[in-house]
Amino acid sequence: MKWTDLPDEDCSVARSVAVIGDRWTLMILRDLFLGVRRFEAFERRLGISRSIIADRLKKLVDEGVLRRDAYQENPVRHEYRLTNKGLALHPVMMAIVHWGDVHRAGAAGAPLIHRHKACGCDFAPVMSCSECGDRITARDVEVRARPR
Template sequence: MRWEELDREHCSLARTLSVVGDRWTLLVLRECFLRIRRFEEFEQRLGIARHVLADRLKKLTEAGVLEKIPYQERPRREEYRLTEKGLALYPALLALLDWGDEYMSGKKGPPLLRRHKACGHVAHAVPTCSECGEPLDARAMTAEPGPGAPAGFVVPQRPSKSAVDK
């Protein structure tokens, strides 16, 4: 399977990854959420090769995650800003960040803390059920085919037949 085929997969994760599932893309988005908007700023902060940066910004723009907004004419210069679609990636970034804080920090602890403006506490994100509000974990959900499922789609429900689930 190639990159270009990913977005035709019948899987929302695969489709998401066709947009953001790349080495640099999520780091570019991290910068966007930190209010970085200009080509040179991205380049200097990330140490990314310029043509790779140009490619990622172009793809993110085409995907509707970023938009180019002119901030001056003559010479025309544009900066990149998150769209609504891009802002909606925040929960995903936050979840990855929280995992890194928890499992990848050194002895000293996480390098960056996030404080919830509304309550004033240093906080992390807890995924909760949109319907009942209870916290969710890996085993709290079951999968089932949805309206966009291809014909004959099967959701694997059990471990490999000869394996005994612990």
Template sequence: MRWDDLDRETCSLSRTLAVIGDRWTLLVLRDAFLRVRRFEDFQASLGIARRVLTERLKLLVDEGVLKKVAYQERPVRYEYRLTEKGLGLYPALVALVHWGDEHYAGKKGPPLLHRHLACGHDFKSVMTCSECGEAIDPREVKPHAGPGARKRA
């Protein structure tokens, strides 16, 4: 399988990686969730080359993860906002952040905490079963073919 062919794979993870599977794109998304919206602010936060940032933002807009919204008329200038599709990436990104907190935060602890505004507590991501509500342990999951699986000959 070639990197450029991931978007044509039957695997949902491969198709997802075709959109968000490089480090700059994940960091752009991190900043978008931290409410960074303008090109210059992404560039300043990330220290990324303009060409690379332009490519990543274009891909995310083309894929419907971000949308461009004009914030100035003359000259027209845009900011980038998460769409519903983009907001759907939050559980995956926060899970990666919390995994990093657990394994790489260092002695002082995580550099950023996440507070649930409804209850006022800092939280750690937990995956639960949509049917019974129990926490998911990967050793207690058995994948099986779904309706979109390739038919075997």
């Protein structure tokens, strides 16, 4: 298998990874969730080459994860915003941040704090069951193929 075959696999991981399974794509998504929208801001924050940023943004737009909107005319300038499909990646980002906070933070601890606006608490993201609401760990889940 080549990675170009990933989108055609009958597996949701493969199909997702085809979109987000790239270092810089994930870093750009991080910044998007922090409110960054302009090309130049990505460049300044990430310090990577413009060609990589242009390429990744274009792919995300093609996938429907981002929308490219004009924010001024003369000259026309665009900004990149998460679509609903892109916003739906929030649990993925939260899970990645949380794992990094717990398992890869230095002595200084987590660099960022997340506050839940509704309850006012600083929180950790928890994966739970849509049906009963209980917290879910790897051992609680039984996987089987969906009957066709």
